[in-house]
Amino acid sequence: MLNNIDKQLLKTVADMEGLPKGAYNIRKNGKLLQRQTSANIDIETNAEGTGIIVTIKPGTKNESVHIPVILSEAGLYDVVYNAFIIGEDADVTIIAGCGIHCGTSAPEGHAGIHEFQVGNNAKVSYVEKHFGAGEGTGRRTLNPTTKIFLAKGASAQMELTQISGVDEANRVNEAILGPDSLLLITERVMTEGAQTAISTNNIILQEANSRANMISRSVMKGNSKQTFYATMDARAKCFGHIECDAIIMDNGTNETMPSLKAGHPDAELTHEASIGKIASDQLTKLMSLGLTYDQAVNRIIQGFLK
Amino acid sequence: MLELKNLYFTVPISDNGNSGERNIIDGINFTFEQGKFYTVTGPNGSGKTTLAKLIMGINPISRGAVYYEGRDISSLTITERAKAGIAYSFQQPARFKGITFRDLLTMATGIEDEKQLMDIIFHVGICPMSFLDKEVDAKLSGGEIKKIELALTIAANPKLAIYDEPDTGIDLWTIGPMVHLLKKEISRHPTTTIVVSHNRVFLEAADVVLIIDKGKIAFSGDLTDALPFLTDLNVCTYRDSCGGNPDAE
Ligand SMILES: Nc1ncnc2c1ncn2[C@@H]1O[C@H](COP(=O)(O)OP(=O)(O)OP(=O)(O)O)[C@@H](O)[C@H]1O
Ligand SMILES: [Mg+2]
DSSP states (O other), X not given: OOOHHHHHHHHHXXXXXXXXXXXXXXXXXXXXXXXXXXXXXXXXXXXXXXXXXXXXXXXXXXXXXXXXXXEOOXXXXXXXXXXXXXXXXXXXXXXXXXXXXXXXXXXXXXXXXXXXXXXXXXXEEEEEEEEEEOSOOXXXXXXXXXXXXXXXXXXXXEEEEEEEOOSEEXXXXXXXXXXXXXXXXXXXXXXXXXXXXXXXXXXXXOSTTEEEEEEEEEEEOTTOEEEEEEEEEEOSSEEEEEEEEEXXXXXXXXXXXXXXXXXXXXXXXXXXXXXXXXXXXXXXXXHHTTOOHHHHHHHHHHHHTO | OEEEEEEEEEEEEEETTEEEEEEEEEEEEEEEOTTOEEEEEOXXXXXXXXXXXXXXXXXXOSEEEEEETTEEOTTOOHHHHHHTTEEEEOSSXXXXXXXXXXXXXXXXXXXXXXXXXXXHHHHHOSSOGGGTTOBOSTTSOHHHHHXXXXXXXXXXXXXXXXXXXXXXXXXXXXXXXXXXXXXXXXXXXOOEEEXXXXXXXXXXXXXXXXXXXXXXXXXXXXXXXXXXXXXHHTOHHHHHHHTTOTTOO
């Protein structure tokens, strides 16, 4: 059953108030808690028993599937392998996310390895939020990996967010784009205290007319540190763009390494990167509207990570 | 309602190893009266923006004082001055990420209600309704962001409104209504209005024209008397557009 902490975590990572409509699979402390399938969306445990396979029938429209993970067991490091097979012409939303509640000094962690096969002309929107909470001092680690394969004309929109409370994160996103496919990744990571986060992104624009846009927004508070790697590897006539902005607060540090590889003469690749404190003209503007300095800082960060 | 007393803004300069000081605002004394329309002009780099920022508290005063409604506000923060009823439209407005015009309007007015926000936009008239959910980011055109900047100041219902070059980038069809709007606000509240501009329509609209040159007030008075100064100082757009003759089109 869901206790209050579970409910709180589910609300934060998956916007769930009670059980969602449609298909879902809730995993708690390494075990299946509850599952529901729908006429078009099937969920089954994989052969090895290490995760789930979500199969979405071709042509499924406007349906969603929630697959949150919650952790509140001291000392547990939960690893899960999930596969998503999205049929041709489907248009679906997948809401994932992991919330850790740490009540003791023992570490807790989760590694979710998510693989997406997006069929011809299918569209998927994937929303993933990571969050740590609890009064315990144990290290909270979240290491998500997403691997995306886009078939002809497929598109995927990935919204990946690490909200707060995660001590260590090693994030990996990999994608291979088929012909006429489109990938949009927006990653937002906020760290504070002594937290560290590394994000490694490798996007291969394999086929003609594929397009990818990777946006990264990082905020480092306290003494936290983030490292961001992103590679767009173009192997056909294609378009790729990386935009990575980092805001440093307090004594945070950041390394950002966008890289572009054009292996085809018609590849068009661009990137924009910036690291810096909150722009003073933004602060001044909001203060001139009546906000205090602290309110202005919070509002700017809130927008930046929106 | 606003009194500048022996106001200085001084910055350190170093020239070939010699360090010294430069008075960007160089001892300004002036009193602005409630409900009047002031247009401040003067050559590029003469100190107009710096003066406006001293009034808003964005630049620290080096020497002298600013009195507002009879009280010395020289040590108040920007926030406190905003709360006291001073609003400021920047010459170069800030651009954000993830903040919309709606968000800024709510910050300026405390109003979240959709209907009331639409009423404000309708009242201002300068910005189409479709602006409401536009992000105030690098994608806005120069004119669009200036319209938003002006609308925010009017929405705040200030007692003292300062507009730093509100007309730059604004299309010809909007400038007339803009002047009309500022005048309407003056008669409604009455808002004391200070506009920094080189534009003839703002000079003509003003009760008082102020000419700043090298950090000092070179002239204050009505436009007719200001004309010889304007020609002397080569205040570019005015002269270019009418050759120094106020009747020329
Ligand atoms: N903080 C500062 N430190 C050093 N110099 C400054 C500072 N602020 C302004 N200045 C200088 O003071 C001068 C006046 O600047 P200001 O922006 O007030 O001019 P302005 O009259 O508004 O010009 P424009 O018509 O081009 O807008 C400029 O030469 C500028 O470089
Ligand atoms: Mg200026």
